[in-house]
Each structure stands twice: as C-alpha cells, then as structure tokens.
Amino acid sequence: MKILVGADKGGFHLKEAVLAHLRESGVEYEDVGTVALDACKDFTSIAAGVGERISAGTAERAVLICGTGMGMAIAANKFKGVRAAVVESQYAAGYARKINDANVLCLGGFIVGPGMGCEIVDTFLGTGFVEGFPQWRTDFLTGQKKRLEELERTQFR
Numbered sequence: 001m002k003i004l005v006g007a008d009k010g011g012f013h014l015k016e017a018v019l020a021h022l023r024e025s026g027v028e029y030e031d032v033g034t035v036a037l038d039a040c041k042d043f044t045s046i047a048a049g050v051g052e053r054i055s056a057g058t059a060e061r062a063v064l065i066c067g068t069g070m071g072m073a074i075a076a077n078k079f080k081g082v083r084a085a086v087v088e089s090q091y092a093a094g095y096a097r098k099i100n101d102a103n104v105l106c107l108g109g110f111i112v113g114p115g116m117g118c119e120i121v122d123t124f125l126g127t128g129f130v131e132g133f134p135q136w137r138t139d140f141l142t143g144q145k146k147r148l149e150e151l152e153r154t155q156f157r
Contacts, residue, residue, distance in 0.1 A: 011065025
C-alpha cells in the first residue's frame with residue numbers, strides 16, 4: 001500500500017519528519033507536496049488532490065498536515081469515500097481506524113511534534129477497521145459504515 005503524504009507551509013516540517021520516518025521504516029509513500037518552504041501550495045490544493053485520488057480508488061490512505069489539521073480534513077472530506085480524521089494522539093489514531101475506518105490522517109504541525117507525529121502515523125497505518133472488537137461490535141460498526149456509505153450515495157451526486 002502506497003501512502004500519500006502532503007502538507008502546506010504550516011505542516012511542512014512535520015511532513016519532512018514523517019517522510020524520513022516512513023523511509024526508515026520501509027513504507028512506500030508518495031510526497032504530494034509541499035516540497036519546499038519557498039514553493040508552498042495551499043492546504044485546499046493539497047487536500048483536493050489527495051481527496052480525488054482516494055475517491056477514485058487510486059490511493060488507499062493518506063497523511064495530510066497543515067497548522068492544525070482541520071483545514072486539510074475539511075477539504076479532503078469534500079470527496080466521496082474520504083474519511084479524514086484530525087488526530088492529536090496515538091489513541092485517537094487507533095480509534096479513527098478501528099471505529100471510523102478513517103483513510104486520511106490529518107495532523108497539525110503547530111500542535112504535534114515530530115516524535116509524536118511519527119508514532120501517530122505508525123498507529124494509523126498499523127490499525128485495521130474493527131480490529132480487536134467482539135463480533136457484536138464488529139457487526140454494529142460495519143452496519144454504521146454501510147449507513148454512512150448510503151448517505152454518501154444520496155448526498156454526493
């Protein structure tokens with residue numbers, strides 16, 4: 001699985017730390033920008049490019065980083081099939097995956113330091129949907145995911 005990783009100016013330094021960590025860990029990724037502080041793209045452009053690829057099924061997961069993570073999440077969630085979550089802890093990263101099957105992790109470069117950011121990314125990438133839950137909870141969460149998909153079908157035309 002190739003991971004898309006993108007950031008605006010506010011997330012650039014954290015993105016660079018995350019990319020170094022992914023490289024060291026042997027995780028395949030694609031840097032979708034911003035690639036230099038003097039050539040920054042805005043958060044909506046980065047998130048829209050990622051959202052289009054997730055929605056089209058040409059990418060499975062992404063990490064987006066801006067100042068707070070919120071702008072990236074708002075923009076990415078405009079695309080059908082994108083489930084972007086703003087996360088500030090490993091616990092939240094695990095539950096974003098386990099409960100919501102989030103496919104885009106949004107981090108805040110002004111909020112999360114490089115060490116914690118890399119740990120959050122590891123948790124996000126290493127956790128599966130409904131992982132470790134009893135069958136009744138797995139059935140419930142799978143049903144909720146289907147309800148959300150139905151809402152998308154009716155709301156995204």
